[in-house]
Amino acid sequence: MRIVRIAPDMTDLPSAEQVGAKAANLARMAALGLPVPPAFVLPVSLCAATVAGEPKARKALEEGLGEGIAFLEERTGRRFGDGRQPLLVSVRSGAARSMPGMLETVLDVGCTRLATQGLIRMTGHPRFAWDCRRRFLESYGSVVLNIDPHGFDRAAAALAAAEGLPDALDLDGEALERLSETYQHFIEEADESVPDAPMEQVLAAAQAVYRSWMSPRAVAYRRIERLEHLAGTAVTVQAMVYGNRGLTSGAGVAFSRNPSTGDAAPMIDVLLSAQGEEVVSGSRTPLGEEVLRAAVPEAAAELRDVLARLERAFGDVQDVEFTVEDGRLFILQTRNAKRTPQAALRIAVALVEEGLITPHEALARLDDLDMDVLSETHLAETGDPAAYGTGASTGVACGRVAFSSETAQRMAGGGEPVILVRPDTSTADVTGFSVASGILTAVGGRTAHAALVARQMGKPSVVGCAALVMDEAGHVARIAGQEIHEGDWLALDGGTGAIYTGRFEIVTSRPEADLAQVAAWRTAAPVPACA
Structure with missing residues (x-):
């Protein structure tokens, strides 16, 4: 098995069938020179064997992870789980077709006890370090060990109440250290354990992400969306960037234009001092672009530029996940945005008018829409x-x-x-x-x-x-x-x-003006029938 390395100097771009759409787009963004953290990908072809628990799959995973982690260490100048300059990683899924939120992700992998001390030494920021540790324990416990995540939520809420705080987000570094120990005990009470060796952590996380391919929600989504032909998920391991380092850091999701109405203005949601899963999971209510502009105006302006570049490069509305770490913007994902039928019609007309796609391409994109009932x-x-x-x-x-x-x-x-x-x-x-x-x-x-x-x-x-x-x-x-x-x-x-x-x-x-434009395309340039 060969891993695929993702970095700005890559020349051969992998296919979505090989590494999943998420990683394929990540590679394309890196090649465009966008600020993408280095990553490597374990291929889709390993999914079935891992889900089946085949011994050869574990050996291939161990070898691929060893090679890939060495690559990330070389690219970042940090060492995985180190006590002075620690590298932490995210472990993410990605099928050949987008399945938003249906598969699993594990963040802050490698945040051992030693690495937590290393984060304190590296940043001088104990609260940030213990926040990473408690996030890792919660992510690993719920995804890898299948522990009910509500138990972690209850423990955090109880500590916040004991400290006289309205929310666990307000806990200081000392309290987060205690919360991490509470999480550790909670995991042990469930007769589970979290390894303190970083390579054991990343192996277990990768296996869990592969196994999430067969989770009930993923199976149901593929059935509903007629994606049952897909072969499996890839696993992307990426160097962590930290939206939780402070008030000039944050995480969010941005659309290059509104996927609900089709309006041309970008749609941006962000949470400051947060990691990306808090935004996309729906567990918190994010804030708008104005908050990002006030906190990190340079990053907010750069994000607007990136959205425009991506829409031109991909020829479609983009759904982008991003992180800002100490004022510096990083792009973690892009994909063609899911949209309402009404927005699909309006966006297709707009992209033709702007010269990004041809009428023929627009008609192909609208092929699945029933224009007679669109309202x-x-x-x-x-x-x-x-x-x-x-x-x-x-x-x-x-x-x-x-x-x-x-x-x-x-x-x-x-x-x-x-x-x-x-x-x-x-x-x-x-x-x-x-x-x-x-x-x-x-x-x-x-x-x-x-x-x-x-x-x-x-x-x-x-x-x-x-x-x-x-x-x-x-x-x-x-x-x-x-x-x-x-x-x-x-x-x-x-x-x-x-x-x-x-x-x-x-x-x-009915949106008569847009429908009339589509009818005009069909009259002027009918799609040729198959011979």
Whole structure:
């Protein structure tokens, strides 16, 4: 087995079938001279053997990881798990076709006890070092050891409460050191252990990422999206860059133009002093581009430039994950953005007008859209909203409330329109997304993986509704103080973020101007039939 090294001086670009779309695009960005941390890739071809537990797969993994880690050490000038200049890595998935949030990631791998002390020596920042350690234990524990992540959340919340703080994000370095020890004990109480040897950590993380190919949500997503022909996932191991180093650091997701409406302006979400999984997981509600501009104006301007360059290079709207470390921008991923059907039509017309693609290419991209039923929806005579969230996927929906994917499937099976109401945007709810008419969450952002999936499915979605409080155990929610039970009627507007209680009529209109342009393309340059 040969690993693929990703660095600016690479000449032969790998294919998505070989290393997955994520790594293939990473290689292309590196070749374009964009700020991409060095990485290496374990190929898709190793996935099936690893999932099956074949001994030869473990040997190939060990050899590939040894070679790849040496490459990263040479490129960064740091040593994996070192006590003075430690290298930490992320271990990420990537199939030949994008499967946002369906496969696993393990961050801060190599953050042993010794490496934690090394981070303190290297940066002079104990809080940052212990934050990396507790993040690693949580990531490794939940992904590799399959420990319920809510146990880590409860431990963090309990310590924050004991310290008189509203949130675990406010804990200082000494408290984070204690929290790390609590996490360690929690893992041991589950009869599991975290190796303190960095190569053992990265081996176990790579195996877990490969195994996530067969997770229930990944299997369900491939079935829903007709991707069952895919051969497996690759594993990308990349040098960590740290969005959690302070208030001139952060992580976020940016779209080169709005994938929900098709508007040309970029759409950027960011969390300061955070790592990327907090944004894409939907567990926190991110902030907008203005926060990034205020904290790190040079990086914010560079990000805008990168978005424009990537859209020109790929000829399509890009969905970009980025990290800012001490004011310096790094690009971790790009892919063609998932979009609503309405946005797909508007974007195709705009890209032709801007000269980025031809009418023939635009027609090919729109081939799966049913133009005869494409419409824009609006709620009629609603009155004042009960609350607002963030519109994540345009369109409107009205249906009966379901608090779980299982309930949503049962209600939809009985012919009822359903609004899936959840605490956060989680890709574990993909089966509920597929049958729901609309999706509402209390936290999360418009760039979370689950919001991407909702857009891809054409489901109206409102996220980050602070007025929504859920009591899952009691099967009740409150929106601005008003009780909502399963089966109650609820309506939402994915464009404005407005939420309404009750049942409302939905009216439709058609984007006639854009549809007329598509019809003109077909008349002027019909796609030739196959001989």
